[in-house]
Amino acid sequence: MSTFSAPKGTYDLIPPESAKYLAVREAIAAPLRNSGYGYIETPGFENVELFARGVGESTDIVTKEMYAFETKGGDRLALRPEGTASVLRAALEANLHKAGNLPVKLWYSGSYYRYERPQKGRYRHFSQVGAEAIGAEDPALDAELIILADQAYRSLGLRQFRILLNSLGDRECRPVYRAALQDFLRGLDLDEETRRRIEINPLRVLDDKRESVQKQLTGVPLLRDYLCDACKTYHEEVRELITAAGVAFEDDPKLVRGLDYYTRTTFEFVHDGLGSQSAVGGGGRYDGLSEMIGGPALPSVGWALGVDRTVLALEAEGIALDLPAPTSVFAVPLGDEARRVLFGKVTELRKVGVAADFSYGAKGLKAAMKAANRSGARYALVLGERDLAEGVVQLKDMASGEQQPVSVNEIVAELEARLG
Secondary structure, eight states: OOSOOOOTTOOOOOTTHHHHHHHHHHHHHHHHHTTTOEEOOOOSEEEHHHHHHHTOTTSHIIIIIOOEEEOTTSOEEEEOSOSHHHHHHHHHHTTGGGSSOSSEEEEEEEEEEOOOOOBTTBOSEEEEEEEEEESOOOHHHHHHHHHHHHHHHHHTTOOSEEEEEEEOOOTTTHHHHHHHHHHHHTTSOOOHHHHHHHHHOTHHHHTOOOHHHHGGGTTOOOGGGTOOHHHHHHHHHHHHHHHHTTOOOEEOTTOOOSOTTOEEEEEEEEEGGGTTOOEEEEEEEOTTHHHHTTOOOOOEEEEEEEHHHHHHHHHHTTOOOOOOOSOSEEEEEOSHHHHHHHHHHHHHHHHTTOOEEEOOSOOOHHHHHHHHHHHTOSEEEEEOHHHHHHTEEEEEETTTOOEEEEETTTHHHHHHHHHO
16 A cells, blocks of 8 residues: 555545546536637646735735745746636737737636645635636626526536625725725724735625624625716626526625635625535636736636535535446457457447447456446457357347347447447
8 A cells, every 4th residue: 555645635536436527527618618718728836926916915815825835946936726817827928819809718627726724625726617708898798607607507407506796896986995894894803814904905804704703794884885887887787687598696795705806796606505615616807907917908707616616516416417437348358369359349449439448467257247347338248269260249238138249340330330
């Protein structure tokens, strides 16, 4: 047994469980690919300053949770704690916004890293699928992304999730609200760290999950009461478009999310079957992020959905995904010549798209058929010396147990026809 184990707060994806994660990733990505979003992949680490500027220096992600390190060359890097800043950085670096077709619509999938206290639904290494629409300010774009996420979850069979929706205003109306909120918060009994946060980013106090803080927020000023006319009109159109699409949501005036770059539309997908870690995904509009990281003004919107938490949500609802068996045909050779012939047929089957496996290691018939059973294959091919002499292979239906000889030269076509 190995003396090593996975680092604390991480996990390994191992068959057959890993097939469930792949299916979730595919389900989330499918509606994006169908809506003009192209795939992007960024490095697993970036310059620390990208996240400090973009995510926010006062956020827990940057101050407490980021894995930061210095390279031998003296560069300060960090494992990516989220995807938006990296995707926007890559889009700007490649000048995708200058190609003349805005918005630039991108989707991604990958691993992210935060130093947090490990618990169910919260890991130090986790997987997300995300989408970003860069370079356009349009309520229809915000609505599109919310609708696509809803579509993805429903395609998996999830029903017990809720969509929380809010507007965080813009540069015109948020400063007025910020001042009112700070006045209110300064009068509360809060610890020193939270008091420092009031001065840097008071909206983050609304997101504090501690009961001692939440109890004191009764009567707190709400941003919706301070929205300018433009933000009110924008938010109302987002709400109308989502409603017209038949997507249910709940207005949550205290929803702020954990990142500094959000403006206007912000939303979260929550599943009450997951306990305290109920958020399965979320996102919003981030019109000023490009300028924060040194780019031009590019109003944008996006989201990230947690693969790990989506799998937990499926388990909470008792949903078993209909996953195809990894193997459709399992070949069992008996003897050296049969081994050569069947290996060739397995290669042919794979070339025409049939999932096929082979009994490796010169197993006897009994052990090989046990392996065929464990593979989940629908059919087994058994070839012995007598079969070779007659030019046939035994085709066994693993469910019914029925077995019949089929010409060696016709077996590929026969299996193609049976498996559709």
